Amino acid sequence: MSAHDLKTRLRTRDLRTGPKTRGTKLLLRAGLLTVLALGATFLLDPYRNYQLATSAGVFAAVAGLTLLVGLTGQLSLGHAVLMAAGGYGYALTATWVAGTLAGADGEVADGVVGWLLPLLAGVAGALVTAGVLGLLLGLAAARLRGPYLAGLTLALVIALPSVASTIPALSGAQGVSAPFVPVPDALSALIAVEQWHAWLAILVTACAVTPLVALRSGRAGLRMRAVHDDETASRLAGVDPGRVKTGAFVISSLAAGLGGVVLAIVTQQVSPGAYGLGFSLLLVVAAVVGGLGSLGGAAIGAVLVTVLPWVVDQATAGLPADLSHRLQGNLEIVLFGVVVIVVTILWPGGLSRLLQTTKFFRNTKLFQNTER
């Protein structure tokens, strides 16, 4: 993209389709998808709803990651740490608020206030912790290229257990517990707790992903692509590459932090063991398999990395004990590794590229990605 081309596009972007109609359309579409997802939870049994909630949390983080890698070309191997930051932020803030509410009259507060206030405060806390960590990393990322940034974020993942055992509030390898969010009285006759948690997961994830969709198709996304394609040209066109890269990292971190909130709500637990190197690499796998830069692809990738391990475990359960013990937790990693290599070499658009070529999705933007 030449500098002039970029300048014209930056100027005319919002004239073609007004920001107002574009925004309204986007919100309508996001609302529709969210309602569909909420409705779908009625068709699932409790365990499937638990898997759906986990996938939703992973989806939020993968969506942030795929946007970062696909649009700005910055590869982070440390998004699990950003999720953990969000999870810790949520668990500590929500526990503290719940404790304060209970402290006034000595009992756990009843009704909506009892769980909603801690939940909202926890989400705010998660956004602060993940955002601050993302800002620090983003400031570093603005100065670094590919392998350096990947190495720095890798070192961060390896250091997470040390961080958790050095800061007393994080209580080491054991981790901290997040308050249980009970089903509200009005709904308790209707839905089980797994389904309620799936609802919360879907709502939080919708709040994480919708802004990403807006950014991706708007001016910010255009700037990110421009910086990725040619830093010098975009600087000449008045776009500051450092600011764009840092901003992209912060946005991506916020989404990952909300993903951490979802996992904390569902599991009621945040510990460094759950956010290790293996999990961090799985997030990269999900982004690559779905197609870098594609948010629809991120959703498919997230479901894949959540559900495939379970499928493999089911399939190997019938084998002799020694063999199934060895295969458990490893066979799916081998499969994921092979898939990532094959996709990167033979099929660089991932699944989203494949779906985009089918007739049904050709005219939608859902699976658009940035691989050329």
Added chain:
Amino acid sequence: MERLVFLLSTGLARGAVLALFALSLVIVYRAARAVNFAQAAMAIVPVYVAFAVTAASGSYWFGLASALVVGALLGAVVERWLLRLVPQDNPLPGIIVAIGLVMVLQAGLAIAFGPDHRPVHAPFSQRPFEIAGVGVLSPYDLFVLVVAAVVMGALAILFNRTTIGLQLRAAAFAPETSRLLGVRVPRMVTLGWMLSIATAALAALLLVPTGLGLDPHAADVLFVNAFAAAVIGGLDSPVGALVAGLVVGVLASLVTGYASAATAPLAVLALLTVVLLVRPHGLFAAREARTA
């Protein structure tokens, strides 16, 4: 004082292993202009082979030799049949393929050999010598230092004093010109990978007896520390990798001794961050050309 001397000397032995591994990263960076994120997984495969050979033959030295051979073969196979297929115009696909390779190799090893730690015995005693009542190096630490020094010396002679070394450096520095002058550049890249993985395998083999034992992730922390060392030294500079490797090794040893074992990764992370922010291309590397 006694504690300081002990920590410094063990730090030096750990630093030698680190420097060796960092050197392997520098070799592959110079050959292929890429950081190999699969270095730890690729280094641990030959160690498993060495473990099996030592168990079968009863000789540590057969095991060591087989690790070097298998490491070189693995380097050649991965470079020829995998990485040559990856688009080279930006570093991202290469890193992602390396991550896929890490997953395949490490999970594959866990399936083949079981996920447990296997105890590995050092060929020499690990009890420190005492000089004037102060524990200094163990015979095994001494062995590590000697092997590391010999290998680094051999690599320095290979790169600086032989025709092959000249071709390797030329192919890395100016591939097009070298090709015009008759250097078989692709073959030199493969050779660089073979040298690199063999060196990394040796470093991992030297490390394993000092740790918890052999498991598929035994070299992960070594990789992160060596990456930090290689970046601090400048990915292009073998001397930088050597010096930075020793510095990081001593630093980690001092922090472990005076604070706690858990703080060592934090110290390395902090050092890496500071160096990357102040001089993103390392302390020993040449500056990059500036853009607008």
